[in-house]
Amino acid sequence: MNATAKNSNMKSKGKVYLIGAGPGDPTLITVKGLELLKRAEVVVYDYLASPKLLKYVPKEAEFIYAGKKGGVCHAHTQEEINQMLVDHARAGKIVVRLKGGDPFIFGRGGEEIEELVDAGISFEVVPGVTSATAAATYAGVPITHRGYTASVAFITGHEDPTKESSSIAWDKISTGIGTLVFYMGIKNLPSISKNLIANGRDPQTPVAVVRWASTPAQKSVVGTLANIAEVVKEGGITPPALVVVGEVVNLREKINWFEKRPLFGKRILVTRTREQASELVRLLEDQGADCVEGATIAIEPPDSWEPLDKALTEIADYHWIVFSSINGIRFFFERMNANGLDTRALHGQKIAVVGEATAEVLKEYGVIADLIPAEYTGDGLAKSLIDQGINGKKVLIPRAKKAREIVPETLAQHGADVTVVPVYQNVQPKGYEKIVAELESGRIDMVTFTSSSTVSNFIEMIREENKGRLLNNVALACIGPITAKTAEKKGLKIDVQPEIFTIPEMVESILDYYAK
Numbered sequence: 063m064n065a066t067a068k069n070s071n072m073k074s075k076g077k078v079y080l081i082g083a084g085p086g087d088p089t090l091i092t093v094k095g096l097e098l099l100k101r102a103e104v105v106v107y108d109y110l111a112s113p114k115l116l117k118y119v120p121k122e123a124e125f126i127y128a129g130k131k132g133g134v135c136h137a138h139t140q141e142e143i144n145q146m147l148v149d150h151a152r153a154g155k156i157v158v159r160l161k162g163g164d165p166f167i168f169g170r171g172g173e174e175i176e177e178l179v180d181a182g183i184s185f186e187v188v189p190g191v192t193s194a195t196a197a198a199t200y201a202g203v204p205i206t207h208r209g210y211t212a213s214v215a216f217i218t219g220h221e222d223p224t225k226e227s228s229s230i231a232w233d234k235i236s237t238g239i240g241t242l243v244f245y246m247g248i249k250n251l252p253s254i255s256k257n258l259i260a261n262g263r264d265p266q267t268p269v270a271v272v273r274w275a276s277t278p279a280q281k282s283v284v285g286t287l288a289n290i291a292e293v294v295k296e297g298g299i300t301p302p303a304l305v306v307v308g309e310v311v312n313l314r315e316k317i318n319w320f321e322k323r324p325l326f327g328k329r330i331l332v333t334r335t336r337e338q339a340s341e342l343v344r345l346l347e348d349q350g351a352d353c354v355e356g357a358t359i360a361i362e363p364p365d366s367w368e369p370l371d372k373a374l375t376e377i378a379d380y381h382w383i384v385f386s387s388i389n390g391i392r393f394f395f396e397r398m399n400a401n402g403l404d405t406r407a408l409h410g411q412k413i414a415v416v417g418e419a420t421a422e423v424l425k426e427y428g429v430i431a432d433l434i435p436a437e438y439t440g441d442g443l444a445k446s447l448i449d450q451g452i453n454g455k456k457v458l459i460p461r462a463k464k465a466r467e468i469v470p471e472t473l474a475q476h477g478a479d480v481t482v483v484p485v486y487q488n489v490q491p492k493g494y495e496k497i498v499a500e501l502e503s504g505r506i507d508m509v510t511f512t513s514s515s516t517v518s519n520f521i522e523m524i525r526e527e528n529k530g531r532l533l534n535n536v537a538l539a540c541i542g543p544i545t546a547k548t549a550e551k552k553g554l555k556i557d558v559q560p561e562i563f564t565i566p567e568m569v570e571s572i573l574d575y576y577a578k
């Protein structure tokens with residue numbers, strides 16, 4: 063294949079997928095849309111497309127925020143967006159253009175595709191759940207119903223009400239169609255209601271206005287054509303919101319399901335250590351809670367490997383290597399390997415670990431611990447070593463940068479020559495500022511703890527001195543007595559604690575707490 067053929071072949075791969083992200087809940091995207099997101103090389107996304115969907119896009123992809131908040135505050139002009147799609151596709155890329163709801167319903171998807179057709183770019187369009195049907199559904203309103211309406215219309219509420227001649231046939235839609243759904247209609251709601259009433263629709267027609275439909279932030283209000291503008295103003299409903307007009311809105315009283323889930327409107331911070339399964343999050347979300355997942359700790363290599371590297375060059379001089387944590391073992395062996403050494407380098411040393419779990423991890427590296435204390439604590443470890451006769455012995459302790467000094471100090475007091483080397487460090491996890499800011503602004507209703515370390519790490523993260531202020535109006539849930547005891551030691555007051563220490567029982571207790 064010559065260079066040109068290869069080139070044109072590459073170009074033919076370039077394609078744009080215009081995908082509807084659905085209304086807000088990221089799980090409402092289509093299976094096809096999701097599959098394509100996973101293959102994207104460039105993703106161009108709008109304000110209304112759930113940011114949670116971006117985690118499915120490969121990390122190496124190029125992420126471009128196109129803006130489009132409220133139809134005005136654009137990060138890029140429509141022309142720029144069109145051009146970007148063309149350029150990236152021409153460069154041979156798989157381009158995903160991700161839009162809120164359905165791309166062909168008030169999304170300017172048509173314009174973007176026309177541009178692609180003109181430029182000769184291949185494309186596909188993947189429909190999405192449009193916010194009109196989602197808003198009605200999630201507000202408990204069947205958008206059509208045999209007993210109420212035989213027709214439904216999607217209408218823009220964005221039209222300038224001062225415009226001389228409207229492109230909306232108010233005289234026909236007001237009474238000619240059963241259910242009317244207005245997109246982008248919050249600002250113009252007074253004139254929308256006025257137009258409908260002036261054209262013969264009963265002022266008592268029920269109206270629902272739904273903000274951030276299908277998301278945990280959903281808020282909806284109901285009124286009549288006569289008073290809905292007032293109700294919306296009083297309820298503080300701001301865009302993005304949908305206006306649903308028609309008799310079907312009366313069914314909400316009976317069908318309203320989403321907002322009636324027991325934990326709807328509760329924002330719960332689920333603290334976790336690294337890579338913990340999210341069963342708790344799933345169960346809480348099933349009950350309607352809005353979960354914020356907060357890693358309370360992140361682990362990184364130390365700032366410098368010099369101390370360990372030096373110790374490794376002199377490893378033959380040591381008598382004992384002491385591991386008081388799993389991370390200590392992992393980072394130690396990884397670095398040793400990186401330096402071209404394997405376990406044979408440790409043939410002359412005895413190895414002590416703090417407990418069964420550390421001993422198990424040590425085995426993964428082919429090493430059987432010479433000493434496991436009867437009591438799995440730093441104290442226990444130090445005592446056992448002293449019993450072995452530590453006086454005059456050279457001891458290497460690879461461990462966290464910041465850790466309790468009990469082991470090295472006790473050993474030194476008993477005549478050991480102790481070298482402590484940092485092999486990892488605990489750092490503030492990514493996103494912790496966001497969590498602190500959420501607590502700060504009082505948006506968190508509850509914090510859950512599933513282990514003692516989540517409690518300690520959490521307190522470390524928000525800092526001891528801030529806990530009173532940040533947790534003032536926050537309920538605290540613990541999985542069991544040990545976690546609760548740690549929390550109490552840290553001066554926290556526990557509100558929820560199940561009798562059986564499992565995640566499902568913990569969720570039951572949280573439900574009971576809020577049912578009261």
Ligand code: SAH
Nearest residue numbers: 086163164169192193245246274275302303
């Ligand atoms: N293509 C989109 C609509 C884009 S127009 C779709 O099919 O849904 C933008 C308008 O959609 C907003 O002003 C608002 O009226 C509506 N909208 C989009 N997402 C919404 C949501 N989650 N809740 C309520 N309204 C929403």
